[in-house]
Amino acid sequence: MSRPFLKMNGLGNDFVVVEARSAPFAPTPEEVRAIASREAGIGCDQLVSIEASDKADAAVRFWNADGEEVGACGNASRCVGWLLMEASGRDQAVMETQGGLLTATRAGDRIVSVDMGVPGLDWTDIPLAEEMDTKGIELQVGPIDAPILHTPGCVSMGNPHVVFFVPDIETAPVVEVGPMIEHHHLFPEAVNVGFAQIVARDRIRLRVWERGAGLTKACGTGACAALVAAHRRGLTDNKATLVLDGGELTIEWRESDGHVIMTGPAQVDFTGILP
Incomplete structure (x- = not known):
């Protein structure tokens, strides 16, 4: 099945964004690496999918260029938030991610603010292999x-x-x-x-x-x-x-x-x- 994508970037941090609300998208690590390859593929830092959500305007998933799925990507969240707002005509969009719900708000022409939530500051939030004060760790x-x-x-x-x-x-x-x-x-x-x-x-x-x-x-x-x-x-x-x-x-x-x-x-x- 052919699947459309958008190539987007936030400050040059670039993404292949796939529409997956109508049909499931479950790329293997090999497929992610092939898409992300700047030599043989489309080329990107991260692959992003927009999926259906019953909690938000859409669910968003992120994969790094090495094929591993990750819980968050700030620049990509801004890009997807803009897409969702353009599609709805509204000035706000809510995205469901592995890290929780993110809210994007229009802040100007193609300028987007994203509420990234509360930072995790405990050593178990990072996580670290041993207990340390995250204000300045022993490294x-x-x-x-x-x-x-x-x-x-x-x-x-x-x-x-x-x-x-x-x-x-x-x-x-x-x-x-x-x-x-x-x-x-x-x-x-x-x-x-x-x-x-x-x-x-x-x-x-x-x-x-x-x-x-x-x-x-x-x-x-x-x-x-x-x-x-x-x-x-x-x-x-x-x-x-x-x-x-x-x-x-x-x-x-x-x-x-x-x-x-x-x-x-x-x-x-x-x-x-x-x-």
């Missing part, structure tokens, strides 16, 4: 007496994140250290690895080595995690602009209810039919 990279990276914060945004604070993002060893930490024994479910440079109280420069996808142009949940980790340490205010390789997101950790709100663009690149 370092480099010589014991002079580590190049140390004491990162950990946050769950429906998926696990570790955030290292670095003096200069241009010299941060993202590609060298990212894959090493992604599969570190401290993280039984593997982890997304963020490298954050605090530019100002309201500005963070961020690069993220994504679990199962590698270095991407932008990571929405990574941006949320970085703001939360930074604010917990008193490094920033509770709202900041996150500057990613693909562009900027506004992240607010709302004091009223503890929810994290992510605002940024959603774009459609092209449409096609899955082979």
Whole structure:
């Protein structure tokens, strides 16, 4: 059966979005990898399906490029939220995900805010292999007496994140250290690895080595995690602009209810039919 898809991106973090409300979609890891392949397939960081839901406007599922299904993807949630709002003509859409219900709200022309919910800050939320204070865990990279990276914060945004604070993002060893930490024994479910440079109280420069996808142009949940980790340490205010390789997101950790709100663009690149 031929199945239409949309190629979308949020700040260059790109997705193949499949309509699966009329017919079930259950790709194998091999099929996900084939679709995600930039050489032989359509090419994307994540594969996303929109399915029927009795709790929300739609259910949304996410797979990383390596074939593994994951519970959350912030940029993709923004893109799907925009699609659902365009289809309904409304200014709000509710999505059912593995991590719970997410609400998207129109915030401008092709600009969408998504309520990403309350961050998980307990060591069991991440999860970590042993009990630690997630504000700054015992993990370092480099010589014991002079580590190049140390004491990162950990946050769950429906998926696990570790955030290292670095003096200069241009010299941060993202590609060298990212894959090493992604599969570190401290993280039984593997982890997304963020490298954050605090530019100002309201500005963070961020690069993220994504679990199962590698270095991407932008990571929405990574941006949320970085703001939360930074604010917990008193490094920033509770709202900041996150500057990613693909562009900027506004992240607010709302004091009223503890929810994290992510605002940024959603774009459609092209449409096609899955082979």
